[in-house]
Amino acid sequence: MILTAAALSFAAAIVLTAARHETVASVRDQTFPAVLGALEAHAALSDADRAVWGSFRSGEAQLIGPGQDYQDDITIAGLALAQLAGLQGSEGAIGRRLQTVNGQLVNYQGLVGQAAATYRSAAAKELGYAYLSYASKSLRDSEGGLLAAIDAVAAADRRSLAARDAASWTNPWLLLAYAAFALALLASLLYTLRFLRRGFRRTISPPLALATALATGISLWLCVTTLRSDRAFSRAHDIALPQLTAIWHSQTRSVDRQAKDLQAGGASQKGAATRSAPPGRLDVAATQTARDDLDSTLATAADTRGLPIALPLAASTIGALTFFGLRRRLDEYRA
Amino acid sequence: MRALMSRSRWTARRSALLLMLVLPPAFGLTACGGADSSNSITVLGTWTGEEEKGFLAMIDGFEETTGLSVTYIGTRDADAVLASGLKNGNPPELAVLASPGELREQAAAGTLVSLDRALDRKQLVSDYKPTWLDLMQAKGPSGQPHFYAVIVKAALKSAIWYSPRNFPPPARRVLTSPKLTWDRLNTLIEQLTATGRSPWCMGMEDTSNSGWPATDWVEDIVLHHAGRDTYDGWVAGTVPWTSPPIRRAWETFGRVIRSRPTGRGALRSLLLTNFGSAGQPMFERPPGCFLEHQGSFITGFYARHEPRLAAAAKTHPQPGKDFDFVRFPPLSPGSERADQVAGDLLAMFRDTPEARRLIAYLATPKAQAAWIRRPGSTAISASHRVPSRLYPVAVSRRVATALTEANEVRFDASDSMPPVMAAAFSRAVLEYVSDPSRLNHLLRQLDTVRTAGAG
Numbered sequence: 001m002i003l004t005a006a007a008l009s010f011a012a013a014i015v016l017t018a019a020r021h022e023t024v025a026s027v028r029d030q031t032f033p034a035v036l037g038a039l040e041a042h043a044a045l046s047d048a049d050r051a052v053w054g055s056f057r058s059g060e061a062q063l064i065g066p067g068q069d070y071q072d073d074i075t076i077a078g079l080a081l082a083q084l085a086g087l088q089g090s091e092g093a094i095g096r097r098l099q100t101v102n103g104q105l106v107n108y109q110g111l112v113g114q115a116a117a118t119y120r121s122a123a124a125k126e127l128g129y130a131y132l133s134y135a136s137k138s139l140r141d142s143e144g145g146l147l148a149a150i151d152a153v154a155a156a157d158r159r160s161l162a163a164r165d166a167a168s169w170t171n172p173w174l175l176l177a178y179a180a181f182a183l184a185l186l187a188s189l190l191y192t193l194r195f196l197r198r199g200f201r202r203t204i205s206p207p208l209a210l211a212t213a214l215a216t217g218i219s220l221w222l223c224v225t226t227l228r229s230d231r232a233f234s235r236a237h238d239i240a241l242p243q244l245t246a247i248w249h250s251q252t253r254s255v256d257r258q259a260k261d262l263q264a265g266g267a268s269q270k271g272a273a274t275r276s277a278p279p280g281r282l283d284v285a286a287t288q289t290a291r292d293d294l295d296s297t298l299a300t301a302a303d304t305r306g307l308p309i310a311l312p313l314a315a316s317t318i319g320a321l322t323f324f325g326l327r328r329r330l331d332e333y334r335a
Numbered sequence: 336m337r338a339l340m341s342r343s344r345w346t347a348r349r350s351a352l353l354l355m356l357v358l359p360p361a362f363g364l365t366a367c368g369g370a371d372s373s374n375s376i377t378v379l380g381t382w383t384g385e386e387e388k389g390f391l392a393m394i395d396g397f398e399e400t401t402g403l404s405v406t407y408i409g410t411r412d413a414d415a416v417l418a419s420g421l422k423n424g425n426p427p428e429l430a431v432l433a434s435p436g437e438l439r440e441q442a443a444a445g446t447l448v449s450l451d452r453a454l455d456r457k458q459l460v461s462d463y464k465p466t467w468l469d470l471m472q473a474k475g476p477s478g479q480p481h482f483y484a485v486i487v488k489a490a491l492k493s494a495i496w497y498s499p500r501n502f503p504p505p506a507r508r509v510l511t512s513p514k515l516t517w518d519r520l521n522t523l524i525e526q527l528t529a530t531g532r533s534p535w536c537m538g539m540e541d542t543s544n545s546g547w548p549a550t551d552w553v554e555d556i557v558l559h560h561a562g563r564d565t566y567d568g569w570v571a572g573t574v575p576w577t578s579p580p581i582r583r584a585w586e587t588f589g590r591v592i593r594s595r596p597t598g599r600g601a602l603r604s605l606l607l608t609n610f611g612s613a614g615q616p617m618f619e620r621p622p623g624c625f626l627e628h629q630g631s632f633i634t635g636f637y638a639r640h641e642p643r644l645a646a647a648a649k650t651h652p653q654p655g656k657d658f659d660f661v662r663f664p665p666l667s668p669g670s671e672r673a674d675q676v677a678g679d680l681l682a683m684f685r686d687t688p689e690a691r692r693l694i695a696y697l698a699t700p701k702a703q704a705a706w707i708r709r710p711g712s713t714a715i716s717a718s719h720r721v722p723s724r725l726y727p728v729a730v731s732r733r734v735a736t737a738l739t740e741a742n743e744v745r746f747d748a749s750d751s752m753p754p755v756m757a758a759a760f761s762r763a764v765l766e767y768v769s770d771p772s773r774l775n776h777l778l779r780q781l782d783t784v785r786t787a788g789a790g
Contacts (some may be wrong), residue, residue: 092375093375093377096377096408097406097408099416099420099423103412103415103417104410106419107416107419107542107543110415114762126599126769127766129603130539130545130603130606130607131545133606133607134542134543134545137609138411138412138542138543141542143411144412
């Protein structure tokens with residue numbers, strides 16, 4: 001009975017620990033990168049739009065086209081989308097949506113290229129601005145635009161991955177099984193200790209007492225580690241991720257405002273529009289700090305503190321102690 | 336941001352962890368399945384907003400009866416997205432093609448899947464007139480014609496829209512007269528211009544497809560002024576862009592543009608105004624413009640205009656009262672009649688049993704009726720089997736009758752041209768709008784593209 005309860009409770013503990021670790025790893029390696037990848041792509045493309053409008057309004061587009069900032073932003077967005085595609089694969093509804101996003105990105109770049117080529121012709125400046133407006137519209141259109149499509153991918157990502165992440169660690173049957181087996185083990189040990197004490201009129205059996213202490217200790221260890229991981233995970237989920245998200249959103253709103261101002265400036269207000277627009281672009285340092293915080297919090301959540309090794313060791317030790325504790329009494333009884 | 340897992344769920348779990356050695360957890364969580372399923376079909380199309388809702392209503396019945404799942408992705412840049420998917424070797428199962436020209440090109444290249452196995456030919460012949468059936472077919476890689484697309488939704492393009500409520504009554508009588516000709520319309524335009532307001536509502540913007548409202552103008556002028564044979568030759572690439580009838584059509588369109596306000600601001604407005612909102616000033620009091628040359632699908636955009644702009648009605652513009660249409664007038668009373676039409680061609684890029692079932696369903700009058708009968712719908716079916724009583728308003732019924740009963744229709748010229756030619760046409764017309772003095776240069780460039788394509 002004791003051996004069975006020990007085996008079952010520690011098997012449940014190992015499954016619980018592994019499931020928790022898998023969940024944290026999945027969230028760290030898939031859910032959060034997917035959400036952040038979409039945010040980063042959205043922000044970079046918003047900034048690309050700001051950058052290219054800035055280049056046109058300042059007249060730089062005459063010589064350098066959309067400009068280096070635009071190119072950098074497109075590269076960042078492309079990498080973020082590639083990361084998203086790597087996480088999702090090309091099949092399935094989300095994969096298909098990502099392919100749509102990539103197609104729209106190519107289309108946006110094509111329109112910007114057309115705008116730059118037209119703008120260089122002195123006689124067709126107004127048409128160059130028109131093409132750039134078409135590009136911005138294809139980016140920002142709330143009905144099927146590129147940014148809306150990225151947001152739709154992110155939403156689908158969150159739904160799909162959250163459902164998957166919720167499936168293992170939070171399974172109530174697993175927790176219930178562990179609790180039941182652990183209680184059965186402790187109850188069996190305590191009952192045996194009491195029975196032997198009464199039946200043989202002896203003091204407490206040291207191996208069984210040690211087994212009981214070990215079972216209690218490892219359960220507490222599991223509980224403390226799980227709570228610590230849970231706290232870290234909650235912090236990542238409830239604080240660090242929203243903070244990082246808020247920074248991205250704030251920066252995106254800022255570059256969106258600038259892009260809007262620049263677009264509204266009109267060709268005749270070239271200088272004024274440039275002067276009125278803040279120089280800002282995306283603040284990579286600010287997002288990196290918040291990203292580091294999120295990563296370290298997730299690392300804490302993923303730390304199992306040696307439980308995968310300690311649990312089988314403890315189970316074996318408890319089994320052995322129980323065996324020795326009971327054998328001595330049985331030998332006495334037979335004698 | 337939506338939480339990955341809700342806060343309450345986390346709190347419950349923490350409490351459970353504390354109690355798990357003492358009490359059985361009392362919370363119940365269920366795992367959900369992922370979003371993807373193996374029997375889903377992806378459809379890429381240009382329908383967004385109300386049109387998207389209409390299409391989704393159309394496929395509701397399919398999903399209910401088959402248990403299959405359809406993922407629809409709508410974007411105005413669907414053709415660019417499709418091109419990207421094709422290059423990556425990963426197109427959706429079904430996609431709306433921009434034009435019959437693209438249908439022919441993709442079919443010849445072997446990119447499309449023939450629908451001969453998916454569609455019931457006898458049923459199609461019974462449901463659609465030969466003009467429409469021709470548009471659904473193309474030559475495959477072997478040179479044999481096959482069905483490659485179904486027309487999910489059609490439109491009458493040779494239409495001029497006006498607001499009966501805002502149009503001056505004497506002018507309205509001229510406009511709606513069966514004897515209306517291009518010259519009489521021009522006289523009317525001159526009278527309207529004298530009022531100091533713009534006679535024509537116009538907007539060129541449609542993201543990567545910008546410029547098509549102007550190509551539609553040129554096409555209708557060619558069809559109605561130069562005749563069907565010239566139109567057909569021009570579409571086929573045998574009539575040069577620099578030929579007199581085509582040049583005259585451009586010049587006529589140039590006069591239409593010049594009847595509008597001129598200047599840098601007006602040009603910017605013309606280039607940057609979205610085609611869907613260009614007609615909005617028609618419903619203001621006083622109206623900012625009087626007439627709009629647009630396809631029948633524009634009524635869906637009219638109906639979305641804000642009530643505050645429909646000052647006379649204080650409600651969204653109503654068909655019949657706030658907007659109605661006349662057919663594009665012929666050059667003279669005896670001129671031959673033909674109407675320009677367009678349709679959304681749904682083609683198959685990945686052959687799966689599920690995709691075959693969906694496209695077969697979408698070709699049926701029953702499926703198309705689901706979109707058409709929606710309140711406020713502006714969709715028109717190319718099938719004459721869809722009863723006209725199903726159209727929610729009289730204006731739609733008239734458009735449907737014109738589409739399904741007309742014997743002489745021509746598909747939108749730029750949509751019928753090879754995609755490269757069509758793209759060059761759209762770009763050229765935008766350049767012409769911004770600088771009409773470049774007409775000779777632009778027509779020569781278009782002829783260069785035409786001859787390069789023919790070679």
